[in-house]
Amino acid sequence: MGRVIAITSGKGGVGKTTFSANLGVGLSRRGKKTVLVDMDMGLRNVDVMLGMETAVVNHLGDYFEGGLDWEDCLTTDERYQGLSVLAAAQNLDPSLITEESFSYLIGELKEAFDIVVIDAPAGIGSYFRLAISQADEGIVVVHTAVPSVRDADKVLHILEESGIGRRFILVNELRFSLMKNKAIMTPQDISEILGAELVGVIPYDIEAILACNDGRALTGTASPAGKALERIADRVCGMAVPLPPFRRLRGGLFHK
Numbered sequence: 001m002g003r004v005i006a007i008t009s010g011k012g013g014v015g016k017t018t019f020s021a022n023l024g025v026g027l028s029r030r031g032k033k034t035v036l037v038d039m040d041m042g043l044r045n046v047d048v049m050l051g052m053e054t055a056v057v058n059h060l061g062d063y064f065e066g067g068l069d070w071e072d073c074l075t076t077d078e079r080y081q082g083l084s085v086l087a088a089a090q091n092l093d094p095s096l097i098t099e100e101s102f103s104y105l106i107g108e109l110k111e112a113f114d115i116v117v118i119d120a121p122a123g124i125g126s127y128f129r130l131a132i133s134q135a136d137e138g139i140v141v142v143h144t145a146v147p148s149v150r151d152a153d154k155v156l157h158i159l160e161e162s163g164i165g166r167r168f169i170l171v172n173e174l175r176f177s178l179m180k181n182k183a184i185m186t187p188q189d190i191s192e193i194l195g196a197e198l199v200g201v202i203p204y205d206i207e208a209i210l211a212c213n214d215g216r217a218l219t220g221t222a223s224p225a226g227k228a229l230e231r232i233a234d235r236v237c238g239m240a241v242p243l244p245p246f247r248r249l250r251g252g253l254f255h256k
């Protein structure tokens with residue numbers, strides 16, 4: 001039975017899709033048959049992030065509205081062996097997806113794949129609720145800025161209320177210079193404030209923006225973010241890869 005990991009955030013634009021797509025690539029390269037489910041309906045970013053948008057023939061709208069089999073809605077790419085994408089629909093009435101029908105789909109995917117990675121939309125709306133409804137694990141992507149941490153706190157509580165026992169945070173776009181100057185919280189500070197274990201830290205990296213714009217994977221590149229993503233994929237696969245020992249701040253930035 002496959003694991004279902006929901007990638008969430010609360011605040012938008014913090015790197016959920018970048019992380020979901022690259023985690024999917026990293027897991028599939030580690031021999032885990034992985035499917036990426038794009039639940040950010042109306043926007044459809046996962047396939048674009050991996051340069052697969054022209055390959056998408058059918059998507060979740062064709063499954064939920066069009067009655068196609070889920071197998072016929074998968075998109076694959078020869079660059080990403082072992083990875084499939086279930087692309088989001090551009091227009092889909094949320095009322096057409098019930099928790100039961102979503103649960104049925106995820107159940108089928110769990111039978112067919114080792115890992116199901118769900119890219120949730122920003123916010124805590126209906127598609128977010130669906131996206132987390134079948135998850136065994138939740139990773140909340142967070143920036144070091146206070147509003148992002150506050151929103152992550154809210155989302156972690158919702159994950160807990162939904163019965164998701166394994167909850168982690170991922171600090172993205174960390175700027176080391178700001179951290180050294182004590183201008184921002186450290187990943188350890190954030191982990192402590194939120195009471196959630198860190199699954200990893202990805203530095204701010206121009207290469208992340210270039211890879212996204214070019215539609216290619218960042219995982220496996222020699223860039224700092226690419227290397228961080230490799231370490232995270234190892235951790236998600238159960239390997240003990242230590243985090244760098246970031247120093248803790250004394251001040252309570254979060255409470256300002």
Ligand SMILES: Nc1ncnc2c1ncn2[C@@H]1O[C@H](COP(=O)(O)OP(=O)(O)OP(=O)(O)O)[C@@H](O)[C@H]1O
Nearest residue numbers: 012013014015016017018122173204205208209212
């Ligand atoms: N580590 C990073 N360093 C620099 N830029 C990054 C990093 N991670 C992501 N980005 C950039 O941030 C932007 C937003 O990323 P992304 O689309 O993954 O966020 P998101 O949380 O999925 O957004 P949304 O809430 O709209 O779905 C993209 O341009 C991406 O390239």
Ligand SMILES: [Mg+2]
Nearest residue numbers: 016017040045
């Ligand atoms: Mg996104």
